[in-house]
Amino acid sequence: MKLPPLILASASPRRAELLKLLPVKFQVLPGHADEVAHEHLSPLEVCQLNAHRKARAVAKKIPDALVLAADTLVFLDNEILGKPRTLADARRMIARLQGRHHQVVTGVCMMHLRRHRERIFAVSTDVLFHPLNARQIRDYLASIQPLDKAGAYAIQDSGEKIISEISGSYSNVVGLPVEKLREELAAWSED
Numbered sequence: 335m336k337l338p339p340l341i342l343a344s345a346s347p348r349r350a351e352l353l354k355l356l357p358v359k360f361q362v363l364p365g366h367a368d369e370v371a372h373e374h375l376s377p378l379e380v381c382q383l384n385a386h387r388k389a390r391a392v393a394k395k396i397p398d399a400l401v402l403a404a405d406t407l408v409f410l411d412n413e414i415l416g417k418p419r420t421l422a423d424a425r426r427m428i429a430r431l432q433g434r435h436h437q438v439v440t441g442v443c444m445m446h447l448r449r450h451r452e453r454i455f456a457v458s459t460d461v462l463f464h465p466l467n468a469r470q471i472r473d474y475l476a477s478i479q480p481l482d483k484a485g486a487y488a489i490q491d492s493g494e495k496i497i498s499e500i501s502g503s504y505s506n507v508v509g510l511p512v513e514k515l516r517e518e519l520a521a522w523s524e525d
Contacts (some may be wrong), residue, residue, distance in 0.1 A: 336388060337400055337523050338339075338400045339358065339399045339400065340360040340402060341360065341361050341392055341399045341400070341401050341402065342360050342363070343363070343364060343388050344403065344404060348488075348495050349509050350362055350492070350507045352505050352508060353512075353515075356512065363392050363395075364392075365389060365390075365391045365392040365401070365403050367390070367391045369384045369387070369405065370383060373420075373476055374403070375411060377414075377437060377439045378458065380439075381412070381440060381500060382405075382454045382456050382525050383391055383441070384444075385404050385443040386403070386443045387455065388403035388405065388443070389402070389403035389443040390447075390449070393447040397448040398402060398448050400444060401443075401445045401446070402444050402515075403438065403445075404509065406441075406484055406509045408431075408438055408484045409436060409437045409439060409486030410431060413428055415427050415430070415431070415485045417483060417484055417486075418481055421480070424480040424481065425471055427487075428463075428466065428474065428475065428496070429468075429487055431463045431485065431487075431496075432466035432496075433463060435461065437459065437461070438454075438458055438484075438507045439458050440456065440511055441455075441502075442454060442511065442518070453522065455518065457470075457502070457506045458506075459502030459506045459507050460500065461497060461507060462498045463496050463497060463498060464495075466496060470496075474496050477492050479484040483519025489508060
């Protein structure tokens with residue numbers, strides 16, 4: 335792929351690992367922008383808006399680069415389950431998710447400010463948790479660092495203990511929809 339210099343606007347080591355799966359060279363420069371969650375927006379729109387805000391924050395600093403930003407959120411019945419503030423918060427989130435389907439949505443923004451070009455998309459993956467009791471929830475949370483994870487869990491960290499099945503992109507649940515991103519980067523390089 336022939337691309338301008340690529341910047342990953344994320345501090346997430348998981349996103350960097352996933353981006354390394356693609357044949358692209360990139361640098362990491364986290365994008366800091368206040369995340370929004372307007373009630374009148376759909377889950378996909380919320381994630382796309384936040385990804386756009388992160389990409390723009392970095393693109394303003396480096397307008398000749400292709401900036402890639404993402405925002406991943408967990409939604410249960412269209413309610414956002416963000417990052418828990420405390421371990422008790424994390425326990426409540428997992429208890430709400432246990433035995434139920436929910437969606438993990440990642441919004442992605444690719445922006446080249448100098449060329450006035452951008453592409454924004456979102457991918458949703460359906461996730462079903464096993465029925466879990468209090469001990470299983472406690473044991474799972476003790477095995478990971480839940481406070482920096484939307485929904486208080488990580489599919490790549492002992493996810494088999496809590497997740498029964500997924501429908502859609504596994505990498506999307508980790509934080510970056512690699513399959514869709516591969517297509518988008520290829521289309522970008524052809525234009």
